[in-house]
Amino acid sequence: MIVGILREIKANENRVCMTPAGVETLREGGHQVLVEKDAGLASGFPDSAYVEAGAEIVAEAAEIYARAEMVMHVKEPQPSEYPLIRPGQIVFTYFHFAASEELTRAMMERRAVCIAYETVTDAHGGLPLLIPMSEVAGRMAAQEAAKYLERAQGGRGLLLGGVAGVPPATILVIGGGTVGTQAALMACGLGAKVYLLDASLPRLRHLDEVMPKNCFPIMSSPATIRELVREADAVIGAVLLRGAKAPKLITRDMLKTMKKGAVLVDVAIDQGGCFETSRPTTHQDPIYEVDGIIHYCVANMPGGVPLTSTLALTNATLPYARKLADKGWQRAVREDGGLRAGLNIIDGQVVCAGVAEAFGLPLAEVNSFLG
């Protein structure tokens, strides 16, 4: 198969979807790999490293879209790329469709085969292609909360861990999955008092066993959130309903009950955000204020630390890319039910329930495309 590795063009996105080592693996499988010029530069991989691994460097994304049977990205295709996508072409990347009707309709119109990293599952029901980036974003979320609590950044002027004789900051983390757990661990490590909410009792039992003593895992409910939001110096939004739009757990009214200069970090922004007042921001312009509360809503947080994130992401995606290239998407998903769960749109039809529901679109059966 001809596989295309595109350069990221989303604002401040410095990751790349495949390392030179990944190219070498695809080449060993007999595949041809086209890499867009300078695609790996910001992640520490110059074009020469890709050439050494057996790739062909291509100057224009348009040529990659024209020649490749499968194109790979980190982030969703940007509007300038929509017209380049061909019917039947496999597009393998993070899409987060439920957050964007425009993107959903554009991909339907292009009649591509859209396989979303974030909905691929593993044998244990986990999300193997989301987990590594959720680990990064969760850890960063605690750092960002600490940073924007500083006075010069507009925050309350509070040190996360306090010092001897002075109490620490209180952090509320909503969602105790990968992002939430990593955020809580980092905040606890810095000495904060952390409330970690989840809606699953088995998950809370697990968290209760493994989290440090300054972390308090608590059942999530609107009443608990309302109460803890008043106490929190920072809130980290980390919920996920797979493939679907994030539920709005903090309303605009609730902001008025919060301390001035408190910080909201909405990691779930890529699925639409879990605070009513969230809107996506960029690394260049990451925050804004509503009712005296700082909002940090960067939709590609791991893009800020590409040297870590590119390696973590490609460790996870490469085996799937290899499978798709070796077998073609139809055989690959027939043989791997987890990869099949990554299918979101095929030939103009939505096949992911969360996306169909988000926009009131009909839901088609993957089987009808497998022949």
Ligand SMILES: NC(=O)C1=CN([C@@H]2O[C@H](COP(=O)(O)OP(=O)(O)OC[C@H]3O[C@@H](n4cnc5c(N)ncnc54)[C@H](O)[C@@H]3O)[C@@H](O)[C@H]2O)C=CC1
């Ligand atoms: N902004 C960014 O750069 C990044 C964003 N993300 C996003 O972060 C979000 C979380 O991802 P993961 O932690 O990997 O998901 P996950 O599936 O591991 O965890 C989500 C957790 O939310 C819990 N949950 C669901 N409804 C809840 C509610 N009402 N109250 C409390 N908890 C609730 C679930 O029980 C689950 O434990 C996703 O939207 C993901 O796409 C992930 C990586 C980077």
Ligand SMILES: CC(=O)C(=O)O
């Ligand atoms: C998960 C995701 O959207 C990201 O890493 O940017």
Ligand SMILES: [Mg+2]
């Ligand atoms: Mg994202």
